[in-house]
Amino acid sequence: MKKIFYCLPLFFIINTVFAQSLLPGKPLGDPGKILKDGLSLAYYNRDYLKTTEDFTAFDASSKAISKKKFFQLFATGSYLPMRLSGSGNSYQLYKVSLKVRDHVWSTLAYYGKTGYAHYKMEGKEFPGLNYKDINGKVYNHENTKGKIVVIKCWFLHCQACNEEIPALNQVVDQYKNRKDIVFVSLAFDPEDKLKAFMKAHVFKYALVHVKESYIEKDLGTNEYPTHYLVNKRGLIAKVVGNADELSIALKNEASK
16 A cells, blocks of 8 residues: 555656646746736737647646637637647636626626637528629639639728728738639628728728628627638638638638
């Protein structure tokens, strides 16, 4: 019995060191400072949480976990994904203290639930791809077969949606010689207002009027802007929230 007793601490030490060695680096930031208020969390989410990109995940005990498990835990609002230093994109879940303010907790849970919802859409058929843009051009499953379709959901009075248009135009220019990539934007504003917007602004996406219920019920989107990347088989490859994430996702998909 004494041998077992003396060996146990060594066993736990070895396993603890081994578990820690699985992590590619140290957390980038202080969880306490990140969670002190909603603004700090928002900045951290903007600058460090790149969960639409490929990444590796670890739980609070440094054990490697699947993306699905990562998003399930993140969606509870009880864990903050801490970006880790080192090569690649990796996160370790940090158990959130009960002292975190309610509005910070709810914001964290919102980020997690949104990320999980987008993750679950991957691999599913994009619904209702049958549009006519404000110039009369038709986009449907037949004439986009074998093409990558980039779809933006937005509305005219969305500030973030408008601010990213120059960056989206750059993405369109980048792939202007790719006949197998199509850019379409869906907005629920009246068609006459959409036409007036396009006369006053340069937006290089095709612009389509759709019902708000289509975006929010059929597509399951109530956050604007939201971008869908549909692969050549008509399946959702990625769902992202801004132009930077879209650029990375499209680069990966276009290289296949």
